[in-house]
Amino acid sequence: MSExxxxxxxxxxxxxxxxxxxxxxxxITKIAKEIASSDVQNLILIHGAxxxxxxxxxxxxxxxxxxxxxxxxxxTHEMVKELNKIIVKELVEDGVAxxxxxxxxxxxxxxxRLKEIMTAQIELMTxxxxxxxxxxxxxxDLEWGTSILSxxxxxxxxxxxxxxxxxxxxxxxxxxxxxxxxxIASITPKTFSNIKPLLTTPKSVDVTGEMSGKVSELVxxxxxxxxxxxxxxxxxxxxxxxxxxxxxxxxxxxxx
Numbered sequence: 001m002s003e004x005x006x007x008x009x010x011x012x013x014x015x016x017x018x019x020x021x022x023x024x025x026x027x028i029t030k031i032a033k034e035i036a037s038s039d040v041q042n043l044i045l046i047h048g049a050x051x052x053x054x055x056x057x058x059x060x061x062x063x064x065x066x067x068x069x070x071x072x073x074x075x076t077h078e079m080v081k082e083l084n085k086i087i088v089k090e091l092v093e094d095g096v097a098x099x100x101x102x103x104x105x106x107x108x109x110x111x112x113r114l115k116e117i118m119t120a121q122i123e124l125m126t127x128x129x130x131x132x133x134x135x136x137x138x139x140x141d142l143e144w145g146t147s148i149l150s151x152x153x154x155x156x157x158x159x160x161x162x163x164x165x166x167x168x169x170x171x172x173x174x175x176x177x178x179x180x181x182x183x184i185a186s187i188t189p190k191t192f193s194n195i196k197p198l199l200t201t202p203k204s205v206d207v208t209g210e211m212s213g214k215v216s217e218l219v220x221x222x223x224x225x226x227x228x229x230x231x232x233x234x235x236x237x238x239x240x241x242x243x244x245x246x247x248x249x250x251x252x253x254x255x256x
Contacts, residue, residue, distance in 0.1 A: 003165035004042045004126055005243065007035075008155045010214075011050025011136070012172045013233045014083065020055040021079065028090055031170075031239060035131075036094035038243035042126045044158060045091075045098070046151045049136040052083035057148055062138060068145035073138040077104050084135045097130045103137040103149050110142040114153045119161055134158075152217040159226050167226060168242045169214060170233025175251035176215055187253045192219045218253040227254045 009031060016022040035045070049057075056079055057063060060072025084100050091098035107117040125132045134154055141147040152169070159167050175183040178198040187195055192215065199212045218228045231238055231250030241247055 004044055004158075004162050005040055005166040005168075006044045006046065006155055006159050006162075006164045007168050007170065007239070007243065008046040008151050009048065009170045009233050010151075010172065011048030011053065011083075013050075013170060014047060014087070015050030015052060017051045017054060020051050021082075022051050023083075023086065027234060028087060030236065031233065032087070032090040032094045032096070034237070034239040035091065035243070036096050038240050040243040041129070043131050043243070044122065044126065044134065044162075044164075045087075045131055046134045046154050046158075047084070047087060047136070048151045049080045049083065053080045053136060057138070062146070062148055070146065073146040076138045077102075080135050080137055084133060088133050091131065091133065098133050099125060099130050101125075101132045101134045103134065103139050103154065107137070107139045107149060107154075108142060109139050109144075109147045109149055111144060112141065112147040114139075114149055114157050115142065117154065117157055119158065122158070123162070150213065150217075152214045155228075156217045156221050159221055159228075160224050164226060166242075166245065167218075167221065167228035168247070169218065169228060169230045170239060170242075171211070171214075171230060172232065172234050174232045174235075174249070176211060176230050184251050187215060187219065187222075187251060188256055189219050189223050190256070192216075215253065222253050222255045225255055227252060229253070 014028055056076050060069045088098045088100050108115050122132045136151040137149050138146050139149045229247050229250050229252055233239055
């Protein structure tokens with residue numbers, strides 16, 4: 001398998017997280033066109049759940065450790081599948097050979113941490129120039145029955161497992177922002193403990209930790225020797241630049 005590029009687009013970019021099930025269609029259309037025009041090979045696309053996942057998961061208490069609400073989990077899964085379907089359709093219409101991958105059917109967690117996700121079909125897709133489109137989801141959990149699996153955990157797991165050459169996380173802000181609105185240019189495992197208290201917390205409902213949780217996963221990745229970038233996926237041209245390896249903006253999370 002050739003080295004892969006992993007791009008994760010946050011739910012805050014794709015949806016309006018203040019209102020359940022509300023799309024940001026203009027951004028979805030823009031992102032699909034940028035991916036299509038980049039001609040990147042061996043791409044894995046991961047997206048957050050946004051307003052298609054967080055509000056309903058919160059309503060059913062799925063953010064609580066050990067909360068076993070299987071009906072709520074099923075309804076949440078159906079909602080995030082709907083968002084995934086919309087994104088895949090947009091990509092296909094722009095000429096991208098994209099296919100959905102639903103973690104509920106191929107991943108297992110333990111106490112809220114991803115333990116295993118099947119990668120054989122993902123590798124086969126990329127080998128055949130297909131873009132797997134994976135999403136944050138509710139999955140079966142060995143200890144809790146079910147738990148929420150964030151797209152950020154999927155990024156960490158797949159980047160390590162598949163030895164990704166490029167990892168990017170697109171958000172709706174210009175990088176990792178401190179408490180005074182300044183972009184933090186770089187983060188390392190050594191500096192993260194001092195930076196973590198400075199990260200801003202959004203007012204929208206989020207059951208996966210938002211920026212602090214996102215960077216925590218990427219710091220784990222940096223410890224494994226894989227560099228990643230956090231940047232604004234809402235700005236025209238940023239996704240294309242990242243996919244082509246021309247990124248000089250946002251925040252880099254590196255090993256040292």
